[in-house]
Amino acid sequence: MASILLSRSLQALRLSEPVGLRALSTTPAALKAGRLKKAKADSSADAPSPLKAGRPKKPKADPTADLPSPPKRPNSPFTRFFKTFYAAEKHTFIDSAGKTKVSDVARAAGKAWAALPEAEKKEHEAASKAEYTAYAAAMTRYLDTLQPAERAALEKKAGRKFQTPGGKHVAKLAIRERAGNPGRASSPFFEYLKAQRDVIQVEHAGELEGLTPMQTNLKVVSLAAQKWHTLTADESQKWKDECARKRQAYKDWVETQPDKGKLLGPK
Numbered sequence: 001m002a003s004i005l006l007s008r009s010l011q012a013l014r015l016s017e018p019v020g021l022r023a024l025s026t027t028p029a030a031l032k033a034g035r036l037k038k039a040k041a042d043s044s045a046d047a048p049s050p051l052k053a054g055r056p057k058k059p060k061a062d063p064t065a066d067l068p069s070p071p072k073r074p075n076s077p078f079t080r081f082f083k084t085f086y087a088a089e090k091h092t093f094i095d096s097a098g099k100t101k102v103s104d105v106a107r108a109a110g111k112a113w114a115a116l117p118e119a120e121k122k123e124h125e126a127a128s129k130a131e132y133t134a135y136a137a138a139m140t141r142y143l144d145t146l147q148p149a150e151r152a153a154l155e156k157k158a159g160r161k162f163q164t165p166g167g168k169h170v171a172k173l174a175i176r177e178r179a180g181n182p183g184r185a186s187s188p189f190f191e192y193l194k195a196q197r198d199v200i201q202v203e204h205a206g207e208l209e210g211l212t213p214m215q216t217n218l219k220v221v222s223l224a225a226q227k228w229h230t231l232t233a234d235e236s237q238k239w240k241d242e243c244a245r246k247r248q249a250y251k252d253w254v255e256t257q258p259d260k261g262k263l264l265g266p267k
Contacts (some may be wrong), residue, residue: 064151067146070154070162071138074131078113085109136165140174145258175263180253185246188239193224200224247266 075083101251113121130222143151143164155161165170175181185191200223201208201216207223208216228236254263 074135077128080124082109131231181225182249185243
């Protein structure tokens with residue numbers, strides 16, 4: 001009986017509270033309901049405006065749009081043969097659905113290639129080699145015309161790095177053979193060595209007799225170094241000036257090249 005009276009007293013006290021105080025209830029259910037309400041309000045505030053959401057994004061300009069496409073790599077000898085074989089034999093490898101089974105054609109082409117007379121294989125190999133030679137020259141010229149930023153954009157679009165055919169050695173030779181290239185200058189000593197090599201070989205012919213080419217080269221460098229250390233300040237300055245002149249001539253030539261950033265290298 002006492003508990004009933006206590007419950008009714010609390011209910012009466014609750015109803016007698018002002019509305020504002022009743023809203024500040026701290027029961028778990030009330031707190032949970034308040035958090036959900038606040039979360040909904042926050043999410044609606046963060047939601048993008050219907051006008052903004054419906055506005056189409058402006059597509060980014062393609063930096064490679066105005067650049068020429070790289071030369072296409074030629075086919076291998078077998079690929080050349082396969083294309084001819086496929087055109088001639090594909091009608092014999094059609095399945096029940098009327099489609100050509102390329103995997104069966106490829107297996108048959110592999111067996112036909114293995115049985116091909118050596119003379120016919122050499123014809124495909126010679127044609128492929130000629131195409132690759134033309135491709136290598138075209139690709140080298142193409143890479144030489146690109147600025148570093150243009151090359152990086154094309155490589156990003158293609159998803160791979162562009163390599164000069166033949167590797168770095170061929171790339172260096174191609175640069176060396178460009179029209180007007182005066183060549184890179186070496187150190188003052190090596191400029192002196194290039195000028196004195198023939199003289200040293202004549203003056204020390206007896207010492208160099210019977211040596212291998214590698215031994216001869218090392219001996220000539222050693223003899224040139226000995227002579228270099230006997231030069232006066234004015235004589236050595238002459239080679240320093242020559243070296244500086246050649247370096248400046250090379251820099252001036254590089255400035256006329258489309259890929260000057262690559263030729264000069266990082267600063």
